[in-house]
Amino acid sequence: MIASLLASWPPAVLVPLPVAIPLLVCAALLATAHLLPGRTPDILATITALVVSGLSAIIAVQAGDGSVDYWFGGWQPRDGIALGIGFSVDAASGWIGAFIGFLYACTFVFAWGFFARTHGHFHILMLLFLAAMIGFCFTRDLFNLFVWFEVMSVAAFALTAYHLARSSIIGAINFTVVNSLAGFLMLGGIGLLYARAETLDFAGIAQGVAHAGRDPVVAGGFCLVAAALMIKGATVPFQFWLADAHAVAPSPVSVIFSGAMVSLGIFGLAKLSAVVFDGSAQIREAIPVLMIGLGAISAVLGGWMALLQRHLKRLLAFSTISHAGIMLIGIGTLSAQGSAGLLVYVVGHGLVKGGLFMIAGILLATRASIDEIALRGLGRGIAPAGVAMAVAGLLLAGLPVGLLDTGANLLHGSLTAAHPYALAATIAGGALTGAAVLRAAGRIFLGLGEDPGDEAGAPSEAEREKADRPLWLMLAPCCAMLALDAALPASWIHGMAPGAVTAFSHHALRGMVSEGPAWPAWASVAGALGLAAFALFRHRLPRLVVGPIRATQSAPTRALEALHSGLIGDYVAWLAVGLALMAGVLAYA
Amino acid sequence: MTWLPYAVAAWLFAIGLYGLASSRNLIHLVGCLSVCQSATYVLLLGLGYRYGSIAPIFYDHPPGTPAVDPVMQALVLTDIVVGATLSALLLVLTVQAYKRSGTLDPEHLKPMSRGGDKAAPATSAKHPAR
Numbered sequence: 048m049i050a051s052l053l054a055s056w057p058p059a060v061l062v063p064l065p066v067a068i069p070l071l072v073c074a075a076l077l078a079t080a081h082l083l084p085g086r087t088p089d090i091l092a093t094i095t096a097l098v099v100s101g102l103s104a105i106i107a108v109q110a111g112d113g114s115v116d117y118w119f120g121g122w123q124p125r126d127g128i129a130l131g132i133g134f135s136v137d138a139a140s141g142w143i144g145a146f147i148g149f150l151y152a153c154t155f156v157f158a159w160g161f162f163a164r165t166h167g168h169f170h171i172l173m174l175l176f177l178a179a180m181i182g183f184c185f186t187r188d189l190f191n192l193f194v195w196f197e198v199m200s201v202a203a204f205a206l207t208a209y210h211l212a213r214s215s216i217i218g219a220i221n222f223t224v225v226n227s228l229a230g231f232l233m234l235g236g237i238g239l240l241y242a243r244a245e246t247l248d249f250a251g252i253a254q255g256v257a258h259a260g261r262d263p264v265v266a267g268g269f270c271l272v273a274a275a276l277m278i279k280g281a282t283v284p285f286q287f288w289l290a291d292a293h294a295v296a297p298s299p300v301s302v303i304f305s306g307a308m309v310s311l312g313i314f315g316l317a318k319l320s321a322v323v324f325d326g327s328a329q330i331r332e333a334i335p336v337l338m339i340g341l342g343a344i345s346a347v348l349g350g351w352m353a354l355l356q357r358h359l360k361r362l363l364a365f366s367t368i369s370h371a372g373i374m375l376i377g378i379g380t381l382s383a384q385g386s387a388g389l390l391v392y393v394v395g396h397g398l399v400k401g402g403l404f405m406i407a408g409i410l411l412a413t414r415a416s417i418d419e420i421a422l423r424g425l426g427r428g429i430a431p432a433g434v435a436m437a438v439a440g441l442l443l444a445g446l447p448v449g450l451l452d453t454g455a456n457l458l459h460g461s462l463t464a465a466h467p468y469a470l471a472a473t474i475a476g477g478a479l480t481g482a483a484v485l486r487a488a489g490r491i492f493l494g495l496g497e498d499p500g501d502e503a504g505a506p507s508e509a510e511r512e513k514a515d516r517p518l519w520l521m522l523a524p525c526c527a528m529l530a531l532d533a534a535l536p537a538s539w540i541h542g543m544a545p546g547a548v549t550a551f552s553h554h555a556l557r558g559m560v561s562e563g564p565a566w567p568a569w570a571s572v573a574g575a576l577g578l579a580a581f582a583l584f585r586h587r588l589p590r591l592v593v594g595p596i597r598a599t600q601s602a603p604t605r606a607l608e609a610l611h612s613g614l615i616g617d618y619v620a621w622l623a624v625g626l627a628l629m630a631g632v633l634a635y636a
Numbered sequence: 637m638t639w640l641p642y643a644v645a646a647w648l649f650a651i652g653l654y655g656l657a658s659s660r661n662l663i664h665l666v667g668c669l670s671v672c673q674s675a676t677y678v679l680l681l682g683l684g685y686r687y688g689s690i691a692p693i694f695y696d697h698p699p700g701t702p703a704v705d706p707v708m709q710a711l712v713l714t715d716i717v718v719g720a721t722l723s724a725l726l727l728v729l730t731v732q733a734y735k736r737s738g739t740l741d742p743e744h745l746k747p748m749s750r751g752g753d754k755a756a757p758a759t760s761a762k763h764p765a766r
Contacts, residue, residue, distance in 0.1 A: 190711060197718050204725055213736045217747045220729050224656065227669055227722050231676050234715055235645075238680045241707065291747045358748065506748035613746035615665065619656040 058109040062117035062134045065099045065106070065144055065181045073174040080167030086160065088167035092174060093155040099181060100148025107141025112546035115141075116187075129248035135187035137550035138543065139390050143314065144184050146394045147307050149531070150401055151177050153524035157405050158299035160516055162209075169209065176202035176303065183311055189237050189247045189272075189323075192315065196233060196279070200226045203308060206300045207292050214508060218295035221615050225288040228622060229278035236271030239264050240323075249322050250553070257326025266633045269330050272319060273337075274626050279312030282375055283345040284625040286368045287618040290352075290611055293364035298408030298512060301360055305367040306401035310393040313374045317389055320378055321552035331381065333636035335466075337629060338379030343472035345372025350479025352611070354578070355604055357419045357499070358507040359407045359487060363400065366443065366480035370396050373458065373473045380461045383558040386551065387544040388457030395451030398532040399442045403484060405525040406436045410491065411512040412521065418507045419487045424494030429518060433492030435525055440488055442532060444481020444575035445474075447568040449533035453540050460563025474567050478574030485579035498586035500597075501604050506613075641682025649675035662730040662740045666723055673719045677712050684708025 072095045076088055109115055114137040118124075122131020136144075151173065162169045179198035186192050204226070208219035241247060243264050244255025259265045274285070281289040289309065293301050324330045349369030356362035374396070377389030409432050411417050414425050426433050442451055455477070462470040490496040544560040585593050610617075648671055655668030684705035690697055692706035734740055 190714075194714065201721055201725065208729055208732070211732055213733070214747045216729050216733045216736065217745045220662065220726065220733065220745075221747070223722065223726055223729070224665065224669060228653075228656075228672060230718065231649075231673050234676045234711065235649075235679050238676070238683050238708070238711065241711075242683045247707070295747055361748075508748045613748070615742050616657045616659060619653055623653050623657070 058106070058115045059117040061102055061106050061109075062115055062136055062185065063119070065102045065148070066134075066178050066185065068098060068102075069095050069174040069178040069181075073171050073178070076167045076171050076174070080171070083167065088170040089155060089159050092170040093152050095174060096148050096151035096155055096177060098148075099177060100145045100152060103141050103144030103148055103181065106136050107138045107145060110136055110138045110141055110550065112550055113137070114550055124248070129246060129251055132186075132188045132191050133248070134182075134185040135249075136185050138547040139551040140184045140318075142547075143390070143393060144181050146397060147177065147180050147184070150303065150306050150397055150528070153401065153405075153528055154299045154302045156524045157302065157408065157521055158297075159520055161297070161299060161513055169206075172202050172206050172209075173300075173303070176206065180307060180311060183315060187249045189240065189249065189252060191247075193230070193233055193237055196275075196315075197230050199308065199311075200230060203292075203300075203304065207296045209297055209300065210295075212295075212510075214510075215295040217613070218291040221613070221618060222288045222292035224615050225278060225285070225618055225622065228619070229275040229285075232271045232278075232626075233275035236268045236273075236275065239268035239271065243268070249319075253323050253326055253553070256324055256330075259327070261327075261329050265327055266329055266333075267630075269324055269327070270626070270629050270633050273316060274629055276312045276316040276319070277341070277375070277625075278622070279309065280316065280371050280375065281309050281312070281345070281368045282341050282372065282625075283348055283368070284621040284628075286345065286349070287611060287621060289368055290361055290364045291613060293367065294358055294361035298360070298404055298411060301363070301407075302401040302404040305363060305404055306397035309367055309371050310374060310397060313371055313378070313389070314393055316375075317378045317386060318551065321386065321555045325552070325555035329633065329636050333633045334381060335379045336636070337632050338375050339466055339469045340379075342372045342375030342379060343469050345369065345375065346472045346476030347372075347479070348607075350476045350483075352607060353480050353483040354486075354582075355501055355505055355608065356483070357502040357505045359410065359417045359419055359422075360404065361506070362419070362483050362487060363403050363407060366483060367400060369476040369480050370400070370443075373455075373476050376462070376466075376469050376473060377458050379469070380458075380466065381556070382461050383545065383548045383552075383556040384457055384560050384563075385461035386556050387548045387560045388454050388459075388461060388563075390454070390548070390551070391450060391457060391540055391544070392454030395449065395454050395532055398528040399439050399451055402435065402525040402528045402532075403439045403443070405521065405528075406432050406439070408512060409518065409521045409525075411510060412514050412516060413518065415511040415514065417510050419490055420499045420503060421507075422491045423496065424491070426492035427494065430492065431522055432518070432525075433488060435522065435529060436488040436492065437485065439529055440481055440484035440575070440579075441572065442529070443477070443484055445477040445568040445571035447565060447572075450535045450540070451532055452568055453535075453537045455568060456537075456563045456565070457544070457560065458563070459567040460561060463564060470567060474571045474574065477571035478578060481571065481575030482578030482582070485575060486582040489579060489583045496583040500582065500585060501600065504605070505608065641678055641685075645675045645679035645682065647675075648672070648678060660741050660743065662733065662742065662745075663727070665742070666726045666730065669726070670719065670723060673715070673722075676715055680708045680712050680715070 182195040204223045244252040278285040353365035377385040652672030659665040689702035692703040
């Protein structure tokens, strides 16, 4: 009955609801949370997230190969000039919205009873966060995008510091300062673009950009907006805040950070560079250099750093940097295939990485530690979590099953001919991060890896989370996410991708979306298994093999660790370096 | 059209970044962040300004009188709200950091200690860190 009712409505009616509903529930909770009994906020929040997910999926289906537009207050564009603010949802944005809703629902189940006596504050902040993310995906107005970006940031800052422990406060300060600078850069860039295009609507700015030709104001605007989104997307050299923030945030919050927030930065950049900046030859020339170069460096550096960690959440944070770099490479290909791969990768990576952070949360709750070396062999009593962690590690490494692999496969296909080095970097990123997760799983759940190696020198600290939740309740959402990743058929994605990418990029990106080669996935899995086996069994290897590797690896390892100093001053200096680098590449393009 | 506001904006942003990079006090750091943000105010107001025009309020002016760009002013207003939120949040975090560590110097406030948790049981005593 509901389906027939929905069919008779104009499709645009639904568009603002995925943003409005969480905001309304959020306000209602804030007013009544102290009166509500026990677990009501948990139930309300989970239902809200599921409703958002369902509505976004319906909108995505309605959008088909086009988009569903909604203008707030009925301010339709007149004579091609958009005065109002609008949402425009294509299939890709809609499905990513549905994925985000699902991720939140899983997180709310995972965090069931996690925060005792919070008066629903956790749920209120999370719902605000959810609304901001959906708004960020759906909007077609640059300033509106900035507003959602800021709402997302402020909710994230508060959630990071939720525990008010020493580390989480410092991590939150670093996170806040760097991401606030991102907000300022973005606003400056929006000002410059508005000065050229005299509108804030994506389509209008695209016309202005195409009309302007080679123009330092447009290039400056792109530089600032792209830098802001790359700070959110944790691209080298803007990535430093991420490891601090994700490692200290409560584990349900880290699920959202790594699963959705970071990839949304890349998603926003992909949308803007295709929809808005496609008309500028200068920017089209700079994008491959910047995105593929920085993406490849992030993929390898993040993976390497992940392999050197012992604090499990910090390890996963670095692996997020690596995979965000792989997504960024997809933007740099400037092809329909690369963008399709990137969009599928966002969803697949979110499901797998979210699941891994939940396993870290399970260890924190049931084993009262997050330190891989301290936890060695302590996971034996919770074998199902170990199996889930091993499966997630293999999926992360690129095991050719499921959604993450479909995305990686499309990406590999777009890279084989034109960018062999980037292909090598994506394989290395998958292998290194997969190896780090598999090594941790082997050490914690099987008690392997007596020799702590270089990980012993990595930062860590004592941490624990509320322990009275049953294991199945925490494991169920994790397994649901991994199962969804593994179960979604590649044929469905391949059928939908060409139309979805054309609509996503407003016809800027066209072309074939075809299956990529299979060998990179196997190369990556083999690399991950080999590296993990080396880390776990190195005390059994002859000294002749281990000695030279240790000797050559130690110095760069220590230098890399020293770069991630935890000092906000260093991070800001690197931010300035990155900004100068981007400006330089644009100036010479 | 003059270059002066843009030069001022660039200088403010650069000097704010320098302050952030070299700060040894969290309260000073929050101030530096506000300086960076002031750069965006100047930039946006400079972009929207038109010489010889009125504020975009048409209460006592006939419609059609040249006015400065109201969109830019709306952006700056939003920016000010964002700035107030950020400063408040950062200062709260600063107070909490001081309560827990007794210092405001970022050099002494690092998120995690190297070499792991000293209190954790030494399960790997057989192979100590080299």
